[in-house]
């Protein structure tokens with residue numbers, strides 16, 4: 397039935413396009429809402445979507461045998477939509493893909509993707525290459541064989557990643573050195589935002605901005621437990637930074653606001669050789685094995701951050717760093733945490749997709765540290 401309605405809409409669109417006298421009719425007439433409930437339908441709907449197509453995926457687990465992909469753009473006023481049907485639970489599982497495959501690859505602009513889980517990918521779960529104006533909300537990228545969610549390439553512009561859960565990703569063949577929760581790497585383009593992310597228990601970093609040469613904004617996010625060898629890998633090479641904010645010679649002023657890093661095997665927040673004016677405000681680094689904040693060579697601006705119980709120390713900062721109002725600065729006191737029990741941070745998100753309520757690492761302060769929401 398879904399195929400029939402889709403074909404009807406396409407036929408109508410073709411007829412309209414052929415009728416020169418009807419050219420004033422809106423092009424939205426070609427749009428179609430496609431409800432899919434098999435892997436074949438899902439594969440076809442994605443590959444044949446055009447601007448305005450709305451793909452609604454019925455609840456269940458789908459096992460594609462080839463990467464789901466599109467190079468077809470939506471437009472800002474008529475995006476392509478890919479989402480779960482109603483409030484149904486949809487999992488797209490990479491277990492049947494050839495080794496080395498991604499589950500979902502977009503090289504396209506103006507897609508809105510929401511309420512989907514991408515799991516068990518042989519390689520990266522979701523890759524958006526040179527995408528403009530995509531919106532990702534309430535997506536999960538979990539237990540894959542490389543990074544969970546990736547933006548990459550030049551022309552990566554104005555993309556929003558909202559309320560992403562990305563965890564348990566591990567690149568076994570390379571001993572965990574690559575699989576990040578979010579990778580925004582090897583590319584450029586402004587206006588990219590990560591908000592409300594929960595990035596944890598990945599083999600490499602929580603979020604990695606390696607060799608991305610334009611500013612990225614991260615806010616209201618949690619990155620924890622990354623880089624810990626959970627796979628019994630005797631040659632484990634995961635780095636385990638909560639927020640890796642550079643690499644490969646870039647100089648770029650990324651921004652991180654109101655976010656937290658805890659229990660990572662490396663540093664909570666690190667420039668990773670980025671010499672730019674990185675801005676870090678109202679964040680918290682707790683019980684990371686390395687430094688809370690590692691900014692040895694950058695001209696970072698660190699303000700109102702809170703570092704407690706990090707293995708190497710609160711902060712390593714070079715002479716070009718501006719530091720004010722942080723708990724390591726003179727005259728600034730360290731407020732007490734209301735809770736250091738992280739168990740509630742694993743809870744389900746709210747119905748709207750926001751991070752679960754928690755008192756973990758909250759202090760009640762209105763001047764310093766992350767608010768944990």
Ligand SMILES: [Ca+2]
Nearest residue numbers: 573574600635
């Ligand atoms: Ca690494």
Ligand SMILES: [Ca+2]
Nearest residue numbers: 576600601604
């Ligand atoms: Ca990494």
